[in-house]
Amino acid sequence: MKLQQLRYIVEVLNHNLNVSATAESLFTSQPGISKQVRMLEDELGIQIFERSGKHLTHVTAAGQEVIEIARCILAQVDSIKAVASEHTLPDQGKLNIATTHTQARYALPAKIKQFMERYPRVSLHMHQGSPEQISEAAAKGKADFAIATEALHLYQDLMMLPCYHWNRSIIVPTDHPLTSVGKVSIEQLGEHPIVTYVHGFTGRSELDRAFNEAGIEPNVVFTATDADVIKTYVRAGLGVGVVATMAFDESNDKGLVALPAEHIFEPSTTKIGFRKGTFLRGYMYDFIETFAPHLTKSVVEEAMQQRTQEAVDRLFNSVQLPTL
Secondary structure, three states, X not given: OOXXXXXXXXXXXXXXXXXXHXXXXXXXXXXXXXXXXXXXXXXXXXXXXXXXXXXXEXXXXXXXXXXXXXXXXXXXHHHXXXXXXXXXXXXXXXXXXXEOHHHHHHHOHHHHHHHHHHOOOEEEEEEEOOHHHHHHHXXXXXXXXXXXOOOHHHHOOEEEEEEXXXXXXXXXXOOOHHHHOOOOOHHHHHOOXXXXXXXXXXXXXXXXXXXXXXXXXXXXXXXXXXXXXXXXHHHOOOOEEEEEHHHOOXXXXXXXXXXXXXXXXXXXXXEEEEEOOOOOOHHHHHHHHHHOOOOOHHHHHHHHOOOOHHHHXXXXXXXXXXXX
């Protein structure tokens, strides 16, 4: 059994059983991958992949277990390399972050600038996507950190640490009738067409929950993953916007007004996650603390000693998180 063979079966699954695409990503040949996979199956005495002719059709039950263990082994190999790099090149390396547009556009710029000024020799790459894409990237090792708010059940392979709470604002043109209301109620909000985030993005679930609890069916007429797009359509008169408060800038968002909505919607919590068992480089600890100052190295290390996410969550029950 070779590490190369384990990497091949993991990458074949990562590429949806497309051996050609796997070969291209690994800069090798398709026959070479197929041969090594067959040799591993022969050695183990099981089929990892079911086939139809020359095509792989699905992963067998035994194959699922083998690939899961292979992922763990390869992650440990990466950790060994990271340990070596930490001793030989402590201020050099790569950092891959997967997150949503809202985090990338509004929460991260100042923090990343601060980090890069301290670590100019670390190459930082950001990948934007849906919660599903973010969790997949982190679980497969394509991202070191996942920063997300929604669909946290997708991140079961990761350790998720709370960073901050954030609230929503109602965005309307300056001449909108709601600007004359002292405190907008959910009933008043429900009387207007709503422009907000796509379901599954940036705290959308809290909006749906609030309307459900009030017994109101919101008239959501337009959705987008990008708060800037939402504000554009609010300006066009399509409806009332509901966005993260951090996404509104009075100096830049001319012609619009932000009305508070924290009394309507519960705050959401943004978390940062990484694969369990990962060896964190020194600059990785520093990035976490830069993004969320209460997550010091000692706090993160204590969290890493916990066996379940529930135990991790209990550690932070009494911690007063900042609110953006």
